[in-house]
Amino acid sequence: MPHLTNRHVRREVNAAARELEGGSHPSQLMNAVCECGRGGCFERFQLVVSAFDEAVATEGWFLVASGHEPHDDRPVRREAGYSFVGPQASKAQLSDLRPGLAGID
Numbered sequence: 001m002p003h004l005t006n007r008h009v010r011r012e013v014n015a016a017a018r019e020l021e022g023g024s025h026p027s028q029l030m031n032a033v034c035e036c037g038r039g040g041c042f043e044r045f046q047l048v049v050s051a052f053d054e055a056v057a058t059e060g061w062f063l064v065a066s067g068h069e070p071h072d073d074r075p076v077r078r079e080a081g082y083s084f085v086g087p088q089a090s091k092a093q094l095s096d097l098r099p100g101l102a103g104i105d
């Protein structure tokens with residue numbers, strides 16, 4: 001049996017919750033469990049399924065309850081009751097945020 005980290009187990013739980021509760025509407029609320037990865041953490045919070053889908057779609061991003069941000073993951077975005085954590089936006093994404101700078105002499 002492959003080793004799964006706590007947070008990957010939680011992600012499986014949340015993916016199942018998304019299927020059961022989320023339906024097809026992006027603004028539907030679902031209950032998620034914290035993906036901070038600490039053993040024994042089953043903190044729960046609510047979020048819209050579109051936010052869950054965003055975290056799933058972004059490599060390395062996890063959803064944690066507010067205050068559970070791991071020290072080695074910087075919060076990417078804080079929401080009411082939970083945060084996205086994971087790698088910050090890539091250099092390519094950052095350059096998209098600052099258009100025109102590269103072309104200045």
Ligand SMILES: [Zn+2]
Pocket residue numbers: 034035036037038041042043064065068
């Ligand atoms: Zn937690």
